[in-house]
Each structure stands twice: as structure tokens, then as C-alpha cells.
Amino acid sequence: MKMPIGKSITEPLHDAPLPETQAGNEQARRAATGRVREFQRRSLRGVWYLTLFLGISLVAQQLGSHLPDFPPSVRQLLGAPPSAKMISGLLIVYSFSALILILGRMTTGTGAFSGLSHVGYLLVFYAFYHVAHALDDNFYAVLAAGITILSLESYHIWTWHQERIRQEKQYIVRLDRMREWKRG
Amino acid sequence: MGMSLSGRAIVPVTITVTGFVVICCLLLYQAIKQDMTQDTVRHETALAQTVVRSTRYAMLKADRETVQNIVTTVGSQQDVEQVRIFNKRGVIMFSSHSGELNRQVDRNSEGCIACHAGATPLATMGSMQQARRYRNERGETVLAITAPIYNEPDCFNATCHVHPATQKVLGTLDIGLSQKSLQATLATLRSRMALFSVMILLLTVAGVSAILRRSLFLPVQRLESFALQLAAGHRDIPQPDLNGELETIGRTLQELADSSGKDAGKNSRT
Numbered sequence A: 001m002k003m004p005i006g007k008s009i010t011e012p013l014h015d016a017p018l019p020e021t022q023a024g025n026e027q028a029r030r031a032a033t034g035r036v037r038e039f040q041r042r043s044l045r046g047v048w049y050l051t052l053f054l055g056i057s058l059v060a061q062q063l064g065s066h067l068p069d070f071p072p073s074v075r076q077l078l079g080a081p082p083s084a085k086m087i088s089g090l091l092i093v094y095s096f097s098a099l100i101l102i103l104g105r106m107t108t109g110t111g112a113f114s115g116l117s118h119v120g121y122l123l124v125f126y127a128f129y130h131v132a133h134a135l136d137d138n139f140y141a142v143l144a145a146g147i148t149i150l151s152l153e154s155y156h157i158w159t160w161h162q163e164r165i166r167q168e169k170q171y172i173v174r175l176d177r178m179r180e181w182k183r184g
Numbered sequence B: 001m002g003m004s005l006s007g008r009a010i011v012p013v014t015i016t017v018t019g020f021v022v023i024c025c026l027l028l029y030q031a032i033k034q035d036m037t038q039d040t041v042r043h044e045t046a047l048a049q050t051v052v053r054s055t056r057y058a059m060l061k062a063d064r065e066t067v068q069n070i071v072t073t074v075g076s077q078q079d080v081e082q083v084r085i086f087n088k089r090g091v092i093m094f095s096s097h098s099g100e101l102n103r104q105v106d107r108n109s110e111g112c113i114a115c116h117a118g119a120t121p122l123a124t125m126g127s128m129q130q131a132r133r134y135r136n137e138r139g140e141t142v143l144a145i146t147a148p149i150y151n152e153p154d155c156f157n158a159t160c161h162v163h164p165a166t167q168k169v170l171g172t173l174d175i176g177l178s179q180k181s182l183q184a185t186l187a188t189l190r191s192r193m194a195l196f197s198v199m200i201l202l203l204t205v206a207g208v209s210a211i212l213r214r215s216l217f218l219p220v221q222r223l224e225s226f227a228l229q230l231a232a233g234h235r236d237i238p239q240p241d242l243n244g245e246l247e248t249i250g251r252t253l254q255e256l257a258d259s260s261g262k263d264a265g266k267n268s269r270t
Helices: A022-042 A045-063 A072-078 A084-108 A115-131 A135-183 B005-060 B064-075 B180-231 B245-269
Strands: B080-087 B092-095 B131-135 B141-150 B169-178
Touching (some): A022 A135, A045 A115, A084 A135, A084 B005, A135 B005, B005 B064, B005 B169, B005 B180, B064 B080, B064 B092, B080 B141, B180 B245
Antiparallel strands (some): B080 B169, B131 B141, B141 B169
16 A cells, blocks of 8 residues: 555545555555655755755855956857846746746646756856846845745745645544554 | 645745745846946946047147136036046046146056056947946045047147147046935835835735635634534524535535434434
């Protein structure tokens, strides 16, 4: 009666079949307890990625103006950087899309998590602003975008896992009742 | 879960709306600041050109007194921090501050290095590249423009002058304007945007809370109270004022309670 963590975890456990034998009951109980621990661990992933982003932002703010520029040959190869206004427009579009996608996942109850991708995208924005010599002016906009997106993502992933933990605990209660009934 | 229904509804809305408004305000502020700074640089470049053209005739006539008079008059205007004219070697020939006359400036100093970075000094630059910022002794930000004074046919053909036709730049005009008023305008803009963000946040949270409370939380509370009373055995209580799906749930609860009461009655008789 082992239920894998992942795709099938979105299926409700309230009508999952209970094992008939005592050994099966014990095994299912151990598996459910393990899943609860795994969910508790995973529910904090968003917070870790938010902390990672804040750490990177702190480094970007401290070193932003001291980071060496690309050598002229590399700059020539890359071409002219996009203007700060263009990067800002892209940041608004990205933030809007990311928030809509997270809200969509909250609405449909999907537990997908894309915290690491967002940290990567936000790093790219820091890099683009740095190349365009506009990081000092736009640092707080990227920071606000990161905090907003990763906070919402953390909140979503935390509530989603709490819901799964609640379902697993209900399932454990049902298993215990079944065991008591078999004994009685 | 540890969080109420209202909390679960309001937290994501608050994070999303507040965060997005803050991002947009920060980027909008930067865009407005950039536009205003560009406008100021354009205005200052035009002012520098006006001063250069005003002094041109006096320079052709080698009338130093008139040139100094123009420089002093322009420099005495409100918000004009300094006006200086350098010769080719970087010596201050005319200045609105008489104390710095005949002083030579370092070619590596800010304002000079932009043209003198290479072996051959640049003869032309864009207006934004000519601009530099610094703080004066009163702590105010000053935006300064260094405009080249070009050699023209009138200059190198004049009998009194010694400039060869091959010399492109005769000297430079340096003019600095205090950014006090621009900084004040930007500070007002910042505070208005912060106020606007707070108002958006309050309106969103209050609006969502009011709608959810009226149409969801209060009916759910009434339904919860009704269900608890039914569970406690009070079958004669009226169904609460509900509508939509909640009304159906309430009616179903009432029917379930009635049927379980009848079953209990039958069981007790048998």
C-alpha cells in the first residue's frame, strides 16, 4: 500500500483502500508517516530559495558596482546591451506572468514548484542591469520582484504540502481505527 | 492547517497586489527620474551653448572684460553653481568664482577624463557623456556640463588671433546647476508613489475582505453554527439564511438530522 510521492499524491486519500492484514496496516502506517516527514521537509523549500535569493541580492548590492566590466573585445562580440527601459519592461512582463502562473497553480491545486528557475531568472535580470550600467538604479525593483514571486511561491508550496500532511494524518487515523477494529 | 479561511484567501492577494504595485512603482520612478535627468541635461547643454554663443563676439574681439562680465552675470543666477571657461591647456581663464582664476585643473579629474582618457583628446561627445554629478560644500547635488568651444573660420581667419585652422577645440565651458529643485521634485514623487502603494494595498485587502466576509465567511459561520446545533441534538432550530450551494448544504444537513432522528425513534420503539 505504498503511495509514491509525486504525481499520485494529488489523489485524495480519504477513500484510499485500507490494507486487510495487520502487516499491511503496519507497512501502510510507516509509509504514511514517512510521507508526512517528506512533506514537512518539502514544505520549507520555498523559504530556502527565498533565503538563497536574498543572499545573492545582498552580494549583488555589495559588489554590483565593484564587479569588473567585460573586456572591450567581449563587449564588441556581445554587441550593445539592451537599454535599462527595455530590461525594466521585461521585468514587469516576467513578474506579471510568474504571479499569474503561481496563482493558476494555486487555483488548480497543482503542487509544482519552480523556485530555482525564478532565482535563475532574477539573477539574469541582475546581470543584464549590470551590463547596461543600471543595476544601482534598478536593484530594488529586482529585489521587490524576487521577494514577491518567491514569497507567493513559498506560500503556495507551504499550503499545498500542509494540505497533503492533513490528508496523510487522516489516513493514519483511519489505519489506526482499522487496526483497533481488527483487534477488537 | 493552522490558518483560517479568511487568512488563506487574503494572504496571496495581499502578496500579489502589493508586490506587483511596488515593482511597477519602483520601475516607474526610475523611468521618470531618468527622463527628468535627461531633460535637465538637455536644458543645461542648451544653456552652455547660449553662454558660448554670447561670449563668441567678445572672444573674437579679445574683449576679456565683457567675457568675464557675461560669465559673472550667468553665474550669479539662482541654481547656477559655477561657470568656467578653460583654455586648451586646462587653465581657468574666466570663472564666476574669481578665486579660481588662472588655476590649472588636472586632466584626470572628473569632467576632463571623459575626453582626455586616450592619447588624443576627443573633440565631440554626446550630451549625456558631457554631464557629471558631484556634491558641493553644502551637500547639494550639482549636475555639470562641459561643452567644447570649437575653432571656427571667424576665429582662425581673424588677424588678431593665433589659432591654427587645424586646432579643433579652443577651450571648454564648464557650467554646473544645482539639482536641489530636481531632488525635491523626485522626493515628492517618491512619497506620492509610496502613499499610492499603501492606498492600493489597503483598498485591495479591504475590498477582498469585505466581499469574502459578506458572501462567504459569514454564511459559512452560520452554517457551521447550524451544523453544531444539529449535532448537539437541537433539531427544531430554523435553517439559517443562506443562498446558493450553502443553502443546499444546510437543507441536506437538516434532512440528514431529521432522518437520523426518525431512525433513532424507530430503533428505540423496537
